Amino acid sequence: MSEPRIHGIVLGGVGGQGVLSLAQIVLEALRRSGLHALQSEIHGMSQRGGSVHAQVCFSEVPLSSPIIDEGCADLLIALEPLEALRYVAMLRMNGHLVVAEEPQVNMEGYPPLEDIYAALKAVRGCHLVDTEDLARKLNHRQAGGMALLGMASRFLPVSDAVWHDVITERFTAKGARVTEKNIEAFNAGRGLVQEAVGV
Amino acid sequence: MALGTLALGVEAVGCAAFDAGIKGAFGYPGTPSTEGFEFVEAMIHEAPEGRVAQWAANEKVAYDLALGVSYAGHRTLVTMKHVGLNVAMDAYANSALTGVRGGLVLLVADDPGMHSSQNEQDSRRLAKFAWLPVLEPSTVQECYDFTWRAFELSESLQVPVMVRLVTRLAHCRAHLVRREVLAPIGLGVAPKETIQDWVLIPSNARRRYVDLLAKQPRMVTELSSMNRIVAGTGRRGVAVAGMGRAYFEQLTLEHPELLDLPRLEVAAYPLDPGLEPVFLSLVDEVFVFEEDYPVLEERLTFQRAGTIHGRMDGALPRTGELTPRLLKDALGLSTADGKAASTLDLPVRAPRFCDGCGHVDAYEAMQEALQNIGKAEARVFGDIGCYTLAAQEPMSAIHAVVEMGASISMAVGAAMAGQTPSIAVIGDSTFGHSGLPALLTAADSGVNVTVMILDNRVVGMTGQQPSQALDQVERMVLGMGIPASQVQVLTPLPKQHEANVKAMEAALQHPGPSVVVFRRECIQSLRRGVLKEHDQELKACAEQACCNTEARQ
Numbered sequence: 182m183s184e185p186r187i188h189g190i191v192l193g194g195v196g197g198q199g200v201l202s203l204a205q206i207v208l209e210a211l212r213r214s215g216l217h218a219l220q221s222e223i224h225g226m227s228q229r230g231g232s233v234h235a236q237v238c239f240s241e242v243p244l245s246s247p248i249i250d251e252g253c254a255d256l257l258i259a260l261e262p263l264e265a266l267r268y269v270a271m272l273r274m275n276g277h278l279v280v281a282e283e284p285q286v287n288m289e290g291y292p293p294l295e296d297i298y299a300a301l302k303a304v305r306g307c308h309l310v311d312t313e314d315l316a317r318k319l320n321h322r323q324a325g326g327m328a329l330l331g332m333a334s335r336f337l338p339v340s341d342a343v344w345h346d347v348i349t350e351r352f353t354a355k356g357a358r359v360t361e362k363n364i365e366a367f368n369a370g371r372g373l374v375q376e377a378v379g380v
Numbered sequence: 381m382a383l384g385t386l387a388l389g390v391e392a393v394g395c396a397a398f399d400a401g402i403k404g405a406f407g408y409p410g411t412p413s414t415e416g417f418e419f420v421e422a423m424i425h426e427a428p429e430g431r432v433a434q435w436a437a438n439e440k441v442a443y444d445l446a447l448g449v450s451y452a453g454h455r456t457l458v459t460m461k462h463v464g465l466n467v468a469m470d471a472y473a474n475s476a477l478t479g480v481r482g483g484l485v486l487l488v489a490d491d492p493g494m495h496s497s498q499n500e501q502d503s504r505r506l507a508k509f510a511w512l513p514v515l516e517p518s519t520v521q522e523c524y525d526f527t528w529r530a531f532e533l534s535e536s537l538q539v540p541v542m543v544r545l546v547t548r549l550a551h552c553r554a555h556l557v558r559r560e561v562l563a564p565i566g567l568g569v570a571p572k573e574t575i576q577d578w579v580l581i582p583s584n585a586r587r588r589y590v591d592l593l594a595k596q597p598r599m600v601t602e603l604s605s606m607n608r609i610v611a612g613t614g615r616r617g618v619a620v621a622g623m624g625r626a627y628f629e630q631l632t633l634e635h636p637e638l639l640d641l642p643r644l645e646v647a648a649y650p651l652d653p654g655l656e657p658v659f660l661s662l663v664d665e666v667f668v669f670e671e672d673y674p675v676l677e678e679r680l681t682f683q684r685a686g687t688i689h690g691r692m693d694g695a696l697p698r699t700g701e702l703t704p705r706l707l708k709d710a711l712g713l714s715t716a717d718g719k720a721a722s723t724l725d726l727p728v729r730a731p732r733f734c735d736g737c738g739h740v741d742a743y744e745a746m747q748e749a750l751q752n753i754g755k756a757e758a759r760v761f762g763d764i765g766c767y768t769l770a771a772q773e774p775m776s777a778i779h780a781v782v783e784m785g786a787s788i789s790m791a792v793g794a795a796m797a798g799q800t801p802s803i804a805v806i807g808d809s810t811f812g813h814s815g816l817p818a819l820l821t822a823a824d825s826g827v828n829v830t831v832m833i834l835d836n837r838v839v840g841m842t843g844q845q846p847s848q849a850l851d852q853v854e855r856m857v858l859g860m861g862i863p864a865s866q867v868q869v870l871t872p873l874p875k876q877h878e879a880n881v882k883a884m885e886a887a888l889q890h891p892g893p894s895v896v897v898f899r900r901e902c903i904q905s906l907r908r909g910v911l912k913e914h915d916q917e918l919k920a921c922a923e924q925a926c927c928n929t930e931a932r933q
Binding site: 251 | 386
């Protein structure tokens with residue numbers, strides 16, 4: 182009998198970008214798909230523009246550790262390119278990265294963007310998303326996070342219907358229009374990888 | 381809320397307390413404990429039925445509120461972070477002697493690794509110090525189940541019971557299965573014949589201390605089912621507790637050979653002193669995996685020095701958080717070969733003041749005033765809150781931060797030692813928490829100290845909880861004995877900068893104690909409309925002169 186596989190997702194970004202909110206959507210979607218899932222978050226000063234990250238682990242068997250070891254994550258979802266680079270070593274060799282291109286420059290010494298993009302492109306399995314362009318096309322300023330999730334969904338064992346249900350429930354309180362725009366962003370992101378894989 | 385739900389570890393404790401029929405929940409905000417209170421507060425808000433949830437001015441007040449509820453015969457929960465228990469320690473240690481009537485459960489969230497704290501003290505040590513039981517869950521479901529158990533134990537042993545979490549569990553979110561919900565049922569006030577138990581004059585206290593020690597064997601017996609030895613085949617064993625237990629259990633999924641190791645699994649203290657010799661007879665060497673201080677490890681080392689591996693012998697780092705990787709390394713398990721870390725130099729993205737935060741304007745006024753009076757190098761005593769961020773480069777505006785309320789007393793002490801000017805910077809909530817007694821001493825001493833109260837009208841850092849000092853700061857300051865002529869209230873806005881600098885200069889040059897209140901609502905709170913309703917009511921009341929809110933302004 183082979184040992185059960187434990188999967189890990191790392192989510193990274195800057196305080197205020199919605200990293201924890203995204204992690205909760207992923208957690209709930211996995212749980213509804215019949216998997217055992219745990220989420221860990223560190224957010225003491227998260228609203229103050231510092232680095233924020235969360236981890237989600239899941240498996241077909243019950244888990245007790247919410248922490249992913251270095252080199253064991255399958256997927257990195259990063260809402261910011263510099264933040265993505267912090268967590269590359271968390272990924273297993275064949276892991277994937279879904280990364281927003283748009284930088285958040287709220288600090289001293291932010292490295293040149295071309296260096297960051299070059300470093301990311303050198304990592305196998307990296308998918309950069311021009312979230313700014315996508316937000317413009319969708320006429321939805323905050324489409325980035327949901328679009329990244331849509332792209333990331335290609336690597337997760339969750340059906341379209343479950344994703345849509347969870348996202349809908351998450352935004353219901355904010356009205357039908359907001360929900361619709363978020364589903365639209367999710368679908369747009371999901372479409373991006375299909376095209377990339379198809380090439 | 382459905383019976384199955386997603387919850388953080390601390391939220392699971394709050395949820396269990398509600399379900400176990402508490403009458404009152406109390407606490408003081410502090411990461412990573414805050415959400416525990418907020419969760420039960422939301423549940424009570426939805427279905428009050430006579431229940432109360434109340435943030436307190438500080439942890440000691442919160443604890444004593446809970447003890448009062450217990451005295452009145454009801455179950456109660458009190459929540460705080462580890463350093464908050466230092467503040468509540470007087471109440472906690474002495475409630476061991478009074479005992480409880482209704483079940484009293486104390487949720488303490490420790491912060492090994494100091495993600496958002498000034499130390500990584502281990503609350504299990506404080507429970508031992510007070511001769512009280514502590515339960516240590518390792519999963520979100522255990523947080524819920526153990527809290528139920530804690531209420532039962534509290535009532536059967538008639539002592540407060542601590543549930544101790546650490547950051548990783550406090551902020552682990554997972555599926556939770558709830559039990560039935562009990563309505564708050566009162567046992568009735570502490571009976572007449574027990575009144576002397578609650579009056580800790582020396583003659584009673586001596587008797588109650590003997591009673592407390594006499595309860596220890598019963599504590600061990602009642603907790604014994606929560607600790608166990610699992611026999612194995614090898615002579616190398618592990619002793620695991622808390623997250624060490626969780627991490628080890630998960631490692632056995634990928635390394636089933638670990639199940640052959642004899643194990644000592646600990647989830648509750650005090651431990652049966654007979655357990656360790658039995659376990660040690662099964663093994664030649666032991667790895668101890670527990671979060672924070674070497675509590676178990678020290679006990680085992682006393683019995684078998686030289687063969688116990690953990691934080692004390694260097695098998696694990698002496699400080700910081702336990703991680704699954706540390707377990708793997710200690711046990712000699714292979715670790716995965718992942719992607720190479722980025723070779724690009726990645727600067728740290730530290731937390732910073734929010735754009736438009738009033739604290740920045742207050743500090744800028746202070747720094748310019750110091751410059752103008754030729755004291756740019758003056759040392760400033762800071763305190764705990766968002767405004768602590770000013771200790772970072774490039775602002776470097778505060779030069780000591782120790783614990784809640786320390787700013788004022790340290791500035792007074794330094795002034796007594798001859799430091800001029802001597803400045804304290806403290807937030808409104810921290811002022812209400814433990815700055816008040818310090819200001820009383822400042823006023824009484826008459827020393828040359830300038831106290832800046834950065835009043836953002838909420839407990840900003842932990843998520844804009846209500847501040848007990850709301851609308852009360854000047855009255856509190858005057859009440860402590862600071863003369864009205866030395867109390868200024870300023871608005872920290874860029875357009876007020878010149879006036880604020882002048883006001884600060886005047887305060888700094890006054891030879892006695894002076895207080896400058898910088899008041900502007902936290903911009904996060906403003907964005908969320910936290911005080912919108914409160915301020916509308918205040919305005920309406922002031923217009924109609926319908927109640928005494930005028931006096932509160």
